[in-house]
Amino acid sequence: MKTFVCTVCGHIEFDAAPANCPICGVPQDKFQEKSDAIKKPADASNLTEGDKKHIPVILVEKKCGLIPDGCIDAHVKVGAITHVMQEEHYIAFIDFYVDKKFVTRSYFRPAAVNPAAVVHLKVKSGTLTAIENCNVHGYWMSEAKI
Ligand SMILES: [Fe+2]
Incomplete structure (x- = not known):
């Protein structure tokens, strides 16, 4: 499953970047796909x-x-x-x-x-x-x- 990180507030979404960040409200283009964002x-x-x-x-x-x-x-x-x-x-x-x-x-x-x-x-x-x-x-x- 893909992970997308909000570059403004650090919120992570799964699968796809949302239209707007549910935490800080910035638009989709402020999200970056980062498959290794979550440490294991x-x-x-x-x-x-x-x-x-x-x-x-x-x-x-x-x-x-x-x-x-x-x-x-x-x-x-x-x-x-x-x-x-x-x-x-x-x-x-x-x-x-x-x-x-x-x-x-x-x-x-x-x-x-x-x-x-x-x-x-x-x-x-x-x-x-x-x-x-x-x-x-x-x-x-x-x-x-x-
Ligand atoms: Fe720590």
Whole structure:
């Protein structure tokens, strides 16, 4: 699957560049196809410490404590070893997708928050994708069944 990166805000879209960036609104021609934009561990069966600090960890909970009537919570944290949140090195955002279609972004300021977020899903099935952006180490992705 092709990946396209917004050269203005860093948002990633799958398959094709959108008419306008859903985050910053710039037109399609500001997107660049970048097949290697999202980092992958060199050896998926033997993760390094760096891999473990960046690959998002997804926890899908079928029951929501806030919204009744079947809301599904998808919690994401970065990563299995919690990533640092310092002014010079931090997780800038997590973008969430359902079935590879963008749904929302969570931003992080390193002084105030940990690198974790939750989305309250209306959809009842599909695949959740989380792409996090580390200001030093780039994009990392995980997926989970909803
Ligand atoms: Fe990092």
